[in-house]
Amino acid sequence: MSSGAPVVGVVGEVDDDLADAIEDAGGQVRTGTAEAVVADAPDVVVAVGEPATLAVARQRPSMPVVPVDAGRGLRSVPGAAAVEAAPSIVAGEWTTESHPLVAVELDGERVDCALLDVTLVTSEAARISEFAVTARATHVGQFRADGVVVATPAGTPGYARQVGTPIVAAETGVLAVAPIAPFATNPDHWIVGDERITLTVERDEADVTLFADDRSVAPVPPGETVTLTTERSVTVAVLPASRPRFP
Template identity: 40%
Template sequence: MDAAWAEAEQPVVGIIERACTDDSDDAGTRLLRVDNGLEGLVSDHGGTIARGTLEDVLETDPSLMVAAGASTLSAIARADPDAPVLPVGDIVGLETVNRDVLPDALAVALAGDATIRQRSVLGVDVDDGTTRDGNNTPARALFDVTLVTDEPARISEYGVSSRGESVATFRADGVVVATPAGSRGYASAVDAPQLSSAVDAVAVTPIAPFVMQTCQWVLPEDELTLTVERNDTPVRLVVDDRPAETVPVDTAVTIAADGALSTLSVPDLESE
């Protein structure tokens, strides 16, 4: 549900320069490490800027955050902050701000003229335990959750259940579960249905299925279970492109809505 974002007194604007200390540079995060006049703009609104890693910024209790790149947005979703985020740059599936108009967009937000939009986040558990990715972070997905064979073109058999009832079993290289935001990214390459952010649902799609004609499903975002029914090679759980763990045969992977990421939307701004 959309809601107006209230102007904050003495706002703290968190600029996420990278998701964590050991993140490699990319064009998205680099654009936020340049002097683009944001300090003066925020000062004019009685606020301050906090720059650094996501962890550094969250320690300052920011009023709002500015972040670029899908991996950084995923990291913010895993951290589950109270502050909304203004996404910058090209992030498929999310409404973002062009880097050229970032100062104008931030000025709109600081004036209280931005809208908060809630983006579904999925929590992932394996056999009722809290699943963690390779960096020991609780597995939460802003875009998608995937089961896929460790070796390319090695088919396994997967099962999908929703609210305790079997939906299908099929042979494929893997299966992807995508949020509305994720349904426009990698999932779209495997012909997943594209979902509106207004629906509380996920798109579930086999990856390289064994049969030419197969189904894709739009299912409720609660009580969804994936299982590996049979495999000839290990099957990996991947959450927003981050490997989590190997999933044995007959092990239940439970996926359900786990809060939301608040993003800020501003009126269309023309770049110069």
Template identity: 45%
Template sequence: MTEFRAALAGDDGTLRDAVEAAGGVVVDGAADPDAVVTMGERALVDTVLDDPAAPVLPVDAGGGPHAVQRVDAETALEALAAGRSRTESRATLSVTVDGDRRARAVLDATLMTAEAARISEYAVSAGADGEPIARVRSDGVVVATPAGSSGYARAAGGSVLTPGTGLSVVPVSPFATTADTWVVADEAVVRVERDDCDVRLIVDGEVAGVVPPKADIRVAVDGHVPFLRAPPATGWSRSRR
């Protein structure tokens, strides 16, 4: 049987031990690995945006079905080494402000008022033709990929999405007793219609600057990266028990 080869990112020693326990070998990312195994959300984001050399297995990168919990890393790697895995295509995002590219994202892009408990008004539209969806008063709006839909978007009240089902668009702390959330195909545009203070653009947890009123913040799928799924998928089931 061919030896399983894994490149690592963000490892604190846990992944190397798990790979070796599973009968595999750790190699450099340029050495034709079978998988790139990441530890933590930051390592996952950096790896995906750097055009990985092999499908990515995220470990300890939040909840949801895309990530393996740290305690399950060895079991998941044993499944990969034995060929008991599958590949899923996951979207990456381009984030532009009035046509100027500001950042790329793997998990989510968020508009958020810079001061706590300050409400702004946002217009939300979908698709390249800018079909209007709603105007909302809220602390912010988050647009998440399926990989990011189990994070901040879910905490704000959005649904967890399976791969290929679109983007989750969720108002953050809306000024309403009931508030809608939306799933759009592959592109969302958010415009700050009124702000009482600065509105920040936050991409995958990092501030990417302040956006001006009336600017179109376009969040659109710009590519796909293969992720690995290996049984058991306890990273999701355990976190919900």
């Protein structure tokens, strides 16, 4: 950590008790938007809630991130334990886990990044289109479905699990891919390396939208390519109070 009192950035719903506990433990607190806090270059960032954690991840932080109540995909500290964990946060008493941040390009132009998952989905419920998946220039599959999801290890305990992917351990270098509501009785699911994946819409049958984590990004016309690459990783600080990823 930096010389002097450690600087702890806090993003999200900042509890006065948490801020006071950080200062009582000898830390300096910096609050604000994810962009402002990460730009301030604190020693560590505490992100309270999943939206705040995703917002911090989009800033591609170089410092560790402590997620608080951030869902099952990350080793996050329960909200009720955050104040108690403040001395460990200030003292740097943690181990780390690395989670890939996936860069999203649409037709060759970078449009977003994702920590949990990327989906293509038809804009109207129960409207089927056709999708193709390629990994490292190898054709993986083609199917008719409402959409397709590509999940990082952190994203596999969430929506991806609901559509059939396994939960993937952190730091394995793979992504999970699954069709959404496929027009098939025994659909395939895939585990692929996270170096480069492309998704395409093969038919002009329904409007399709690209989502990155919790955000609607852009419509995807037939024939345009969505390319996913791991651009860097987010370092998650795992404290003793953190929940396991696999309860």
